[in-house]
Amino acid sequence: MKLNFQHIFLIGLLALWGCEDYYVPEIDQMPNSLVVEAMLTDQAKPMTLKLSRTNPFDGRNYLRGERDANVTLYANSGESFSFHEYSSGNYISYDTIRAVTGEAYHLRIVTSDGEDYRSDQEIMMAHNEIDKVHFSDSTLKEINYNYWGEPFVTDFKGINISVVPEKPMNTEVGYLYRWSSLINYYVYATQGMLEYSYFCWKKMNSNSLYVYDYNESDQGNNLILDNLHFLSYYTVYPNNLDSSRFEGIVQSTYASSFYYYLEQYTITKKGADFWKSVKKQSDATGKLFDPVEEEIESNFHCLSNPDLRCFGIFNTASYSKRIVLVDIGIRKVESYFTVQSFPVPKKDDECMLNEKADYWY
């Protein structure tokens, strides 16, 4: 349930006289703090993590990778795993790590300036499959402005996607989701009496995380999540089509089906709270009423100097995935644009917009 009262609470009357200006107060310069982003999963593979530093609020934004840190993962069982830096601020474990359900892990990071940071202990959640993925027709309204600045509303039809995970063993869990989609579309072109057909695909990725707490509904054991996201047909269609890639004149294009690839990370509730705070703060704006300061609580602490602040998260997550084929039927797109310069595909061959997904078959 989205509670956005505070940033849409603008009275029209006030807009007559209201205004917004840049404001540049004198903000104290604070030391750049360590930021950690690490996730340990039950997949058998080397673990990666990212170390960086904060930047001044009004300064240039760039990822300031933390170099030459000494990173170690400890399990309560006594095992430990060392990491090395493979690019600026990016670290990878020397060994494959497969986290064990119920085991507690923590990270220790000693930075090049000698400060010693530790994470809280995080317990690996039990494996939890995705039970169902729901698809339903929906319409999204978007307001645009014409050349003269007059507004008009565009309705975008598309698909709402929601997810139901299996009931977990432990209800004190949260979920992170990422999705990608492989869309299969058809291009029909003619040249004189000749007809050309192309079967193409393109890949779309989620550019944000989706985070939820486990929440049982009154109707049953199923977890009903809010809409995970909305996939409009407009974005599914190959609008940015380079007609020079096809022989003949393109007569029509339509998307026929897509593969929906959903990844689920079952994490601790505290871990989910962290990501919810990240998203909430990212959405927060002020306007008439001040936003609640969303200071995001990290599970890292500096042992050598408790006054030093540290940000970020170490998550333990059980991983599951699900691939769904969705038939969206023939939905014709009348217009297309020539903007890209991809290589011209051969007739009746697959044409690529992006690299092929590994789950494509």
Added chain:
Amino acid sequence: MKKHFLFAILFILSQIIQAREIKLIQIDSTYNHLSFVEFAVQLEHSQSIKVFYQNEWIEKIQTPQLDQAILLDDFLTRMLTPHDLHFINFQDNIIIMPGRQLITATQARQSNVVIIGDPMNKGKFKKAIISGTILDGKTKSPIPGAQVLCQELSLVTTSDFDGHFKIELPVGNHQLKFSFLGLTDELRDIELYNKGQMDIELYEKSINLNQINVTAERPEDNFRSTSMGMVKLNMQSIKKLSVLMGEPDVIKSMTMLPGVQSTGENASGFNVRGGNIDENLILIHQTPVYNTSHLFGLFSMLDGNLVKDVTLYKSGMPARFGGRIASVLDIELKKGQSEKMKVNGGIGIVNSRLNLAGPIGKKITFMAGARSTYSDWMLNLLKTYELKQSSAYFYDFNAKIDYAINKKNRLSVFGYGSTDYFNYFENAEYGYGNLLGSAQWSHIFNNNNSGNLNFNTSRYKASIVDFSSQNVEYRLNTSIEQEQLSYHFSTQTFSRHKVNVGFNAIRYLIEPGNSTPYNDQSIALPIQLMSENAFELSAYAEDEFDITPELAVIAGARFSNFLLMGPDDINRYPANVPLNSETIIATDVYSTSGLMNYFNGLEPRIAFRYEIEGASSIKLGYNRTKQYIRQISNSASITPADYWKTSDSYLKPLIADQVALGFFKNFDNNTFETSIEVYYKDIQNEVDYKNGAQLILNKDLEQVLIPGIGKAYGAEILIKKSKGALTGWLAYTYSRSFKKIDGTFAEEKINNGNWYNSNYDKPHDLSLAINYQLSRRFTFSSNFVYNTGRPVTFPEQKYMISTYEVVTFSDRNKYRLPDYHRLDLSITYEGSLLVKQKWRSSWTFSIYNVYGRNNAFSVYYDRQKPSNQNDYRTYSLYKFSIIGVPVPSFTYNFWF
């Protein structure tokens, strides 16, 4: 057209030039030894005052020798009297008339001596009590709060709620002055032999052609009243203040007074002496109100034309008031007209109003009014599509009936209702409304004792519909409802004592929040927080005791008891653990409506006044106040998303102890009133929210609200001029307000457990209100306000995590918004002032924020558009100003 414009300008200028306050003009030696004609020419030249005379009267007159400057009045009297002439001040012109000045009817009446008691008792008693009733001569209704003054003995008393007064004097000859705001003072010479009765009728002030003196309250009250931290404004004064949309606004007017601060540009609510907005008890005709604004603060909830006067208690609250720790704002309404029906109304650019007042038979008077807005047309002017498609309106209505059953019994019934609605495109819908009702029976037992029984009810509801997520649309409702029964008894049986006793019983029913799916398609889960039921029972006693003519004391106490009733669920946590969802060990379910928890305590209050020679006094006061309900909010001003909450096991009642000391002095025969007050306030059981707290629909508020303590201190200076063509005041407040949230665990500390500025800590606050009677018809008003920006929390750093860029915040309230200042001007033109004129009207033109300062309402961060190719910053701070341009407005008011 141009000609007309020039004429209008010249006319206004001429009125301004004419506008001299003759009484203040001084004549010096430059006027020595002139003929009268030369004197008149020089006076006209230097002071723009015309002198009218007949030549044959003044031929022999020469101005006298002056060694030092004297007032024009005295000068004229000295010059004209030997020649059997006198002068009249007519519309700020001097008219010379033959003969001596006549004794006016009023003066003649004043010279009548009233004999009280039996002259045969002469010498039998040393002292005697005079009692009686002060009535409105026009309506014959009792006047509460009228003053009875025996100047030579410096004895003063006031009439009680039923207009009854009692004063003890030594037998012999005295002069008594009876006065009340807006009514003509009455003087009575008395010969007192033994106890007796005297009823007085006061009449409306007749309009003085030259000068309108409207005093907010009796000027001598400034130093003579025992009450501390009390400010009283009548509606005349409030109307003089220049405000947005030309609409007199009771609440915003209060923020011009020392110790009272605005929460932001045109925002709802106000802060008093470092207190939060929910710590003010606002009463309309003794009925509490929970939201005092329309359109989120643009307009006050009550049409100012219905208001008789407004009293604000910042400290030294009378014991009959309780339930809030910062202040009491007591708004008293006018009574209906007893003679004939009167209508008044106003037409503005956004809203209009209409009020009726009149008699129903001989014993009943009524008053009824309504206001409505038509602001949608303004939204249609906007370019933003969302706002074009939005809608905003409000309306309110009120009625009051007074029934004089007989001389000893009166009944008063009052009702008020309002609705506000704001629809923001297809994103959200906000609605809120007040419903008030009261019935009051007043009874006079005898000359010494009176009482009144009051039952009132107040209901505030707010509703928000969130359409922003398709198929998850939902409606959120919150409400508070209270019923109150109170009885107040006042007695003056004992000499020099005025004793008040009484009780209050309040029942609260609070809906902290329930959300339901908005329509059948919505899959939003319904959430219903448990309603809160509670009773607040209190009894009080208070004595106003004039120990000596110089020393007076008001001492009282209030004992309050708060009973929290079931059903409800209360989480239980083990000792010595932080309160969060993981540490709940059990939930106690109270399924019945029995007692769940209770709080009680004594609230002592005492104030001393010591009057010093030279119209001055020193006052000292202490009071303890308790508050059992509070508003849950994380914004500086009131929003419909805020809701009320009772005290419970975790949210303890607020307790404030305030000490105040003041020096009060009037100058120049009460023309200038000055005061300086200092105060210190200690607050127990303050709370503040954890970072990122979710307050709406949170059934476990104890996990996000952290208890702590608070303190506030400051000094207030007021210089006020209440007489003459130029009136107004200058108020300066130095005020600090801090909180300390220092729980056992790290997550229960704010700013590491150190003292920090509260949201409403604004150290410097300056208000200047000026009203100048340019002429009979033109009045000029101006306000200037300045205050330090309120504390805010700014982001200091940022970092990337996953695909998100997030910020880190400074310590709570470490920074401040830019300072606020604003100038408003207005001019009012009164239509015909002829007594026989039936339809009367006035035009008010005002400009709000004359120099168009972009005062910050809030500062927020957002992603910015790069200003140039090399601008890599992603976030910027933005200052949001609600009214960043001068706003002119025009209002037409009429009455007949």
